[in-house]
Amino acid sequence: MKNEITVLVAEDHPLFLLGLRGALKADAGLRVVGEAADGLEAWRQIAELRPRVAVLDIDLPGLSGLAIAKKLREDQMPTAVLVLTMHKQEEIFGEAVDLGILGYVLKENSPTELLLAIKKVAAGESYFSPSVSGYLLNRHARTQSLLQRSPGLHDLTQCQRAILKLIAEDRTSKEIAGELGISHRTVENHRSNICDRLNLHGSHSLLKFAFDNKSHL
Secondary structure: OOOOEEEEEEOOOHHHHHHHHHHHHOOOOEEEEEEEOOHHHHHHHHHHHOOOEEEEOOOOOOOOHHHHHHHHHHOOOOOEEEEEEOOOOHHHHHHHHHOOOOEEEEOOOOHHHHHHHHHHHHOOOOEEOHHHHOHHHHHHHHHHHHHHHOOOHHHOOHHHHHHHHHHHOOOOHHHHHHHHOOOHHHHHHHHHHHHHHHOOOOHHHHHHHHHHOHHHO
């Protein structure tokens, strides 16, 4: 089918994988193009097959689902990630969101929810299981609190916040310039202006600030 969604599934529990496979293949709008029982094989298949969506267990042997998501982001690959997990901890959920993961579905939920989540993620939308979606409100509250505690952060321009976010990803000024399509000198000027606005002294202080506030950028 022309508009079918190609999916790769990575799950190391055979019985769960069997049920997952059946649920996905029952939907005519989805096509499973690959399966993997460990993270390294999942990464190899994603790189080769380029599925629209990768459904990943977080606790994969070899390479975790979150590690795969990080590699996809670093390599700027188009495959969207949906994690299927038993973990309800806010810390793990927050880490997934920080990595740009669009879908977070609990294994305890119904196959119908998973199918909906895959279609949402394939369309570039986010889907989080209701029992963890409340964590987003907590993140927003913490962000607002941080803005109030850190005068100047909210005064940064959109471009400066974009540069600070890339600094938090440990990008060099040259890499940032290439990413944003601006000159190296412009990036350096922005870095200097950000330091002035945030009352930071030296590149190390700027890098530390960016790392410490990465999830709020």
